[in-house]
Amino acid sequence: MHSLKDYLRLYFIIETQYIKARMQYRADFIISSIGMFFSSLATLGIFWVILGSIPDLAGWSFMQLVFIYGFYMIAISPMQILFDHIWQIRFHVQQGTFLKYYFRPLNMMFYYMSEMFDIKGLTQLAAGIVILIYASIRLDLDWTLPRVALLLLTLFSASLVQISITVLAGCAAFWVLDAYPVLGLAWKLREFAPYPMNIFDGAFRFTFTFIIPLGFVAFYPSQLFLQPEDVSSLVYFSPLVGVGLFALTYWVWTKGVNSYTGTGS
Amino acid sequence: MSLIHIKDLTKHFKILNRREGLSGAFRDLFSGNYRTVEAVAGVSFDIEAGEIVGYIGPNGAGKSTTIKMMTGILKPTGGMLQVNGLMPYDNRIRQAQIMGVVFGQRTQLWWDLPVIESFKILKEIYKVDQKMFDRHMDMFNELVGLKALYSQQVRTLSLGQRMLCDISASFLHNPQVVFLDEPTIGLDISIKAKIRSVIKELNREHNTTIILTTHDLGDVEALCQRIIIIDKGKILYDGDIKRVNALFGAYRTLKLQIDDFTAATLQTLTGKLTEKFGAEHGISIAETEELWTDVTIDQARTPLSDVLNFVMSNFGVDDVRIVEISMENVVRKVYDGALK
Ligand SMILES: Nc1ncnc2c1ncn2[C@@H]1O[C@H](COP(=O)(O)OP(=O)(O)OP(=O)(O)O)[C@@H](O)[C@H]1O
Ligand SMILES: [Mg+2]
Numbered sequence: 019m020h021s022l023k024d025y026l027r028l029y030f031i032i033e034t035q036y037i038k039a040r041m042q043y044r045a046d047f048i049i050s051s052i053g054m055f056f057s058s059l060a061t062l063g064i065f066w067v068i069l070g071s072i073p074d075l076a077g078w079s080f081m082q083l084v085f086i087y088g089f090y091m092i093a094i095s096p097m098q099i100l101f102d103h104i105w106q107i108r109f110h111v112q113q114g115t116f117l118k119y120y121f122r123p124l125n126m127m128f129y130y131m132s133e134m135f136d137i138k139g140l141t142q143l144a145a146g147i148v149i150l151i152y153a154s155i156r157l158d159l160d161w162t163l164p165r166v167a168l169l170l171l172t173l174f175s176a177s178l179v180q181i182s183i184t185v186l187a188g189c190a191a192f193w194v195l196d197a198y199p200v201l202g203l204a205w206k207l208r209e210f211a212p213y214p215m216n217i218f219d220g221a222f223r224f225t226f227t228f229i230i231p232l233g234f235v236a237f238y239p240s241q242l243f244l245q246p247e248d249v250s251s252l253v254y255f256s257p258l259v260g261v262g263l264f265a266l267t268y269w270v271w272t273k274g275v276n277s278y279t280g281t282g283s
Numbered sequence: 284m285s286l287i288h289i290k291d292l293t294k295h296f297k298i299l300n301r302r303e304g305l306s307g308a309f310r311d312l313f314s315g316n317y318r319t320v321e322a323v324a325g326v327s328f329d330i331e332a333g334e335i336v337g338y339i340g341p342n343g344a345g346k347s348t349t350i351k352m353m354t355g356i357l358k359p360t361g362g363m364l365q366v367n368g369l370m371p372y373d374n375r376i377r378q379a380q381i382m383g384v385v386f387g388q389r390t391q392l393w394w395d396l397p398v399i400e401s402f403k404i405l406k407e408i409y410k411v412d413q414k415m416f417d418r419h420m421d422m423f424n425e426l427v428g429l430k431a432l433y434s435q436q437v438r439t440l441s442l443g444q445r446m447l448c449d450i451s452a453s454f455l456h457n458p459q460v461v462f463l464d465e466p467t468i469g470l471d472i473s474i475k476a477k478i479r480s481v482i483k484e485l486n487r488e489h490n491t492t493i494i495l496t497t498h499d500l501g502d503v504e505a506l507c508q509r510i511i512i513i514d515k516g517k518i519l520y521d522g523d524i525k526r527v528n529a530l531f532g533a534y535r536t537l538k539l540q541i542d543d544f545t546a547a548t549l550q551t552l553t554g555k556l557t558e559k560f561g562a563e564h565g566i567s568i569a570e571t572e573e574l575w576t577d578v579t580i581d582q583a584r585t586p587l588s589d590v591l592n593f594v595m596s597n598f599g600v601d602d603v604r605i606v607e608i609s610m611e612n613v614v615r616k617v618y619d620g621a622l623k
Contacts, residue, residue, distance in 0.1 A: 028407050035393070035400045039436075118391040120356045122408055123379040133393070199305045279296060279357060 025128060033135040040137060047137070054138035058145040062087060065212070076217045082244050083214070085153035090212040090236035091146030093176035098139035101181050103131050104188035108198055111191045114281035126275055127268065159243060172239035175260030179234045180208065182263040185271065192274030204230075211235040227252065234259045284368065285329035286460060286492055287353065292362035293516075294323040294348050322348040324516030325362070332459065333490040335482075337507035337524070339497060341611050345516040346496040347386075350462050353494070354384050367459060380409065383453030383461035383491075387468055390445050391452065392437045398448055399433040402455060409456035416455070422488065423451040426481045443474035447481065454485045460492040461485075467502055479505040498610050504528060512617060519617045527613070534608040534616075535587050537578040542599030544574060552576065552598070559593055560585050579612055 020028070040047050062084075069075060069083055078086075107130075110116035119130050154161065161169075187204035191197035211232040215223050226232045239256040241249045297317045323345045330336055338346050351357040352364055355371030355378050364370060371378045385391070392401040406416050423429040427447040432440065440448065446466060453461050463482070467475045483506060486493050497503060503510055503524065510527055512520040520527065541548055553568050556578075560566065565581030578594070580587050587605070594600060 024407075028404075031407055032393075032404055035396050035404070039395050039397075115389055117351075117356060117386060118389060120375065121354065121379055121382070121384045121391060123376045124408060125376075194309075196304070276358070280351060 020124065025125070028124075029128075029132055032132050036135050037137055051138045051141050055141040055145055058091060058142045062091075062145075062149065076214050078214050078244075081153055081156045082240075083212075084149060085157060085244060086214070086236050086240045087212045088146050088148075088150030088153055089173070089176070089240045091142055092150060092173055093146075093235050093239075094180045094208060094211075095139050095143035095146060096177040097180045097184055098142060099136050101131050101185060102136040102139070103134035104185050105201070106134075107188045108191040108196070108201070111278065112195075112281070116278065117280050120275075127271055154243075157244070165243070168242060171257055172242060175257040176235050176239050178260030178264045179231060180211075182260070182267040183208070183230060183232070186267045189267070189270050189274045192278055207232060208235070211237070213237065231259055231263065286332045286367060287328075287330040287494075288363065288365045289329070289349075289353075290327045290363040292323055292326045292349070292352065292364050293321070293360045294345075294352060294357060295360045296320045296322055321516050323352070323359075326513065326516070326518055327362075328511060328518065328521055330460075330492060330494065332492050333486075334509060335486055335493045335495065335507050337495055337497065337503035337510040338513065339500075339503060339510060339610060340513040340519075341614055342498075344513045346513060347464055349513070350384075350464050350494070350496065354382060354462055355379070380456070381459045383456070383458040385446075385449045385453050385461070385463045385466055387465040388442065388446075390437060390449055392445070392448060394438050395436060397434050397436055398429070398440070401437060401448075402452060405452055405455050411456050415457065419455055419457075422484075423454075426484055427451060427477070443470050443477075446470065446474070446478060450478065450481060450485075454489075454491065457489055458491065460494065463493065463495040465496055465498070467497060467499055475499065475501070482506060500607060500610065500613070512614065514614050514618075519614065533581055533583045534612070535580055535582060536606050536608055536612065537580060537587065537591060537594075538571075538604040538606060539576045539578060539594060539598075539600055540574050540602040541576055542601060544576075549576065552578075552594075555597060556590070556593070560590070566590065579608060 065083075065087055069080055072080075074080070075083060107116070110119075119126050122129055183204050184201070187201045188197065190200040194200070207230060210218075210226060215226055215233045215237050218226065223233075227234075227238075234256050238253050241253050242256070297319055300316045300318070326345075326349060338349070340346055348357065352359050353366060353371060355375040358372045366378060367381055369378060392398065393404065396404075402416075402420065405411070411419075420429070429448070429451060432444060432448065437445065437448070450463070450466060453463075466482070467478055470478065479502060482493060482495070485491060493506075495502065495506065507524050509522065510520070510524050511518060512527070541552075549568060549570060556564060556566055556568070563584065565584035567579045569577050569579075571577045578590065580590055591603070595603075
């Protein structure tokens with residue numbers, strides 16, 4: 019069978035081809051990348067205008083909010099770049115084109131997701147990195163090597179949270195005829211992720227912490243860097259939440275794949 | 284031990300009577316409102332390495348469902364199913380390595396990539412070594428002129444070209460068994476002929492076992508030594524093609540559009556034909572589509588031209604077509620005891 023190294027190599031080969039194919043439509047490629055960059059900045063702009071006028075929000079200074087926002091943009095990028103094909107799952111399941119993913123000696127989630135590589139997500143990632151660096155300079159954060167390692171770990175976990183929430187919602191397609199509202203809802207909800215959870219009232223905060231754990235996409239993990247001396251114990255779970263949630267997602271995906279009966283003929 | 288061993292295999296689909304909308308979707312999650320379809324209802328056969336088997340039957344007979352079980356997509360409801368000694372559903376990844384699959388009109392190549400890149404990716408997926416890859420690509424080139432299509436995006440291929448590419452691709456990793464579900468559907472005569480010869484060559488090259496479903500009896504005649512006829516999930520016939528060939532090879536269906544067609548016309552026609560050709564005429568008559576009357580003739584007993592002349596001189600006929608016997612008619616004849 020295939021080792022991790024085989025999979026990485028295969029992924030590289032497939033995506034290189036996809037990028038090459040996209041590059042043939044150079045104008046389309048450049049315009050959509052630029053578009054993505056500016057739309058990332060535009061959402062930040064709105065954020066900036068709304069929050070810039072308030073000195074602090076539930077105890078968070080504006081620059082701290084910008085840091086959380088940068089963290090958020092980085093954390094949602096892997097979903098965008100690597101797992102974007104989840105948006106087509108309803109189509110594949112209903113049209114029966116999903117069948118082909120069973121025929122290769124590959125992990126099916128890998129094979130399915132490898133069919134799309136959203137290169138414009140890279141510009142969002144870049145924008146997120148710029149914003150995070152800018153905010154941490156302004157906040158005068160002290161980046162020692164262990165703290166950088168912790169940042170990478172928490173970003174990894176946070177992106178797994180975002181991936182899991184979206185892919186889980188997409189998996190609904192295996193059981194319901196029209197899974198689009200479920201996926202659409204999950205996607206809309208992510209817009210709550212860059213806000214401090216303590217601005218939400220109890221029910222919402224509970225939901226975003228324990229049920230649809232959007233708080234772990236940006237806010238909770240950011241606290242490790244913004245207020246390291248004063249964090250709730252929840253925050254220390256943030257690296258685990260991502261891994262646990264992804265394991266659950268993979269389990270549900272496998273269930274879905276195993277129970278899929280295809281379309282007739 | 285046979286390459287494929289199937290005993291009393293069944294597959295039942297539970298069909299949920301689904302509801303609309305988001306709230307309907309949520310209610311569906313907990314609903315118990317099912318009906319059951321027995322798509323495969325107790326099927327047994329063994330297939331040896333190197334055989335080309337035609338798996339045929341009318342629409343909805345259970346052919347694709349059987350193939351989906353053999354390829355590890357569907358879990359059988361009951362019975363025994365082994366391919367190369369293993370249960371496909373429980374060993375999907377391992378089994379995929381020894382199988383090739385082509386499913387009707389749905390391509391498995393990478394839609395947005397040039398043809399050659401699909402083959403290169405498959406080479407990596409199946410770990411085909413360079414020597415075998417080169418040899419196979421040369422062979423595909425010889426058989427289907429693949430080279431001319433190398434740089435074309437899969438999405439721009441015609442249906443026939445794509446099918447040729449898909450079939451070639453399914454043989455790239457030298458699988459032990461290849462499943463072809465309706466490989467000639469929607470193609471014209473010349474591409475069909477090409478596909479048949481390609482399949483034959485590929486089977487000969489490595490003695491690859493091939494299981495093929497089709498509605499075109501010409502495919503079966505050209506390719507298979509053995510056929511399995513299935514209807515309503517049950518096997519009607521499993522054996523040498525020669526006996527069946529004699530059956531449908533000699534039959535032709537005369538499609539007639541008769542002037543002033545009324546309810547009584549069929550009876551009049553039957554009566555007159557019996558009068559003319561005797562009781563053992565081997566002719567059966569049915570009204571299939573609106574205005575069209577099908578007269579199926581066993582040419583071993585009554586020449587088609589005689590029937591045509593007779594009908595033309597006794598009835599006003601607007602239009603005539605002559606077609607090979609349909610799958611449905613073959614199945615009906617088998618039910619009627621034609622192979623006993
Ligand atoms: N995923 C499914 N869910 C529910 N019922 C199904 C499913 N797939 C097939 N069936 C039913 O099972 C029966 C057999 O279908 P199958 O696709 O195996 O027929 P087939 O012999 O391949 O027909 P065709 O020649 O039209 O392709 C049909 O009655 C079909 O409606
Ligand atoms: Mg079918």
